């Protein structure tokens with residue numbers, strides 16, 4: 001399982017681009033500090049979908065109460081990283 | 089598809105790999121862009137019903153604003169902040185059709201809650217929810233209106249905007265059959281609502297465990313017998329007739345019960361009063377309802393729908409959630425066609441606290 005944060009960031013960007021059908025951005029050019037809600041337009045149902053794909057990919061559970069905190073790709077990557085470490 | 093038959097952990101990709109589940113998932117997710125807010129349109133009504141949600145609490149005393157340009161300005165602002173679906177309610181929106189038209193001209197997806205005694209112009213192509221609280225004898229008693237259903241049916245004959253919303257109270261459960269049969273014979277559609285007590289109400293319309301069970305059995309019979317007429321699903325029945333209310337089961341995400349303004353309803357939902365003001369502390373689709381007793385159909389449409397993640401545990405539970413969302417869209421969005429339920433069993437909602 002990949003725990004390297006920069007790879008996680010790229011993978012999350014890929015998932016978001018894929019699920020939200022975003023154009024004009026690639027996993028490499030996606031700014032990991034962009035506010036997903038204010039600047040990308042992600043809503044709660046989008047986030048729930050992304051959370052399910054991440055659950056499949058990393059085998060971690062993302063609590064519904066944590067959604068409000070998951071505002072950037074970097075924060076999501078750190079969240080995943082912490083979950084994986086605490087599962088070790 | 090047996091919920092809990094095994095403790096197997098499913099991947100989401102495995103769940104949606106099932107062709108029927110995958111098709112329904114793709115069908116409903118196209119509507120994830122819907123972001124609702126609700127608006128009281130007028131502080132007047134042409135009838136006065138016992139237990140009416142509007143004539144409880146402070147909102148009924150808000151000044152009425154009939155200025156079309158103020159409403160246009162409000163709607164443009166709503167559109168600007170991302171609202172894509174409006175619910176026009178209290179007290180009786182058909183008394184102010186010009187305001188409904190103004191809303192429709194700016195935000196073309198929405199729904200109007202009406203008692204159905206006035207016909208709304210066809211140009212306002214929103215879904216129209218027509219309230220029914222029992223047969224005409226009961227309506228006469230509690231709504232003081234004669235031949236209510238008969239008049240509603242004539243007014244909205246062959247009108248694809250219309251869906252009747254039958255509110256189950258402890259005293260009208262057995263009348264739902266008569267109403268459903270009449271609507272079915274007339275090619276019209278019905279969905280179900282539950283009387284949910286206003287704050288402080290302890291009168292005879294409050295449901296008890298016995299009346300919830302009786303309602304559950306009645307809804308199940310009607311759904312099985314009139315699948316083309318009844319817009320509901322087995323999971324709707326579970327969610328709305330459970331002894332635990334919607335908030336207890338699903339943790340309500342409306343601002344009134346949700347301090348977070350970061351995302352979802354807590355961020356975008358507003359409930360405007362007739363003076364075009366809103367108050368976050370009171371903001372939900374049914375302000376002044378007792379959250380502990382809330383089983384309201386409008387509440388469930390947002391509260392259950394928002395809880396996708398916790399339902400994505402196994403094919404059966406996710407199917408039940410998809411049925412609920414499919415029903416919600418059929419009831420609220422013009423032109424959306426409901427599919428047959430994927431999950432025909434009455435399954436328990438997933439636990440609030442995930443393991």
Ligand code: SF4
Pocket residue numbers: 334335340341342344345371372373374375377378379380382383384387
């Ligand atoms: S009344 Fe219902 S919808 Fe409103 S805040 Fe309470 S639980 Fe939520």
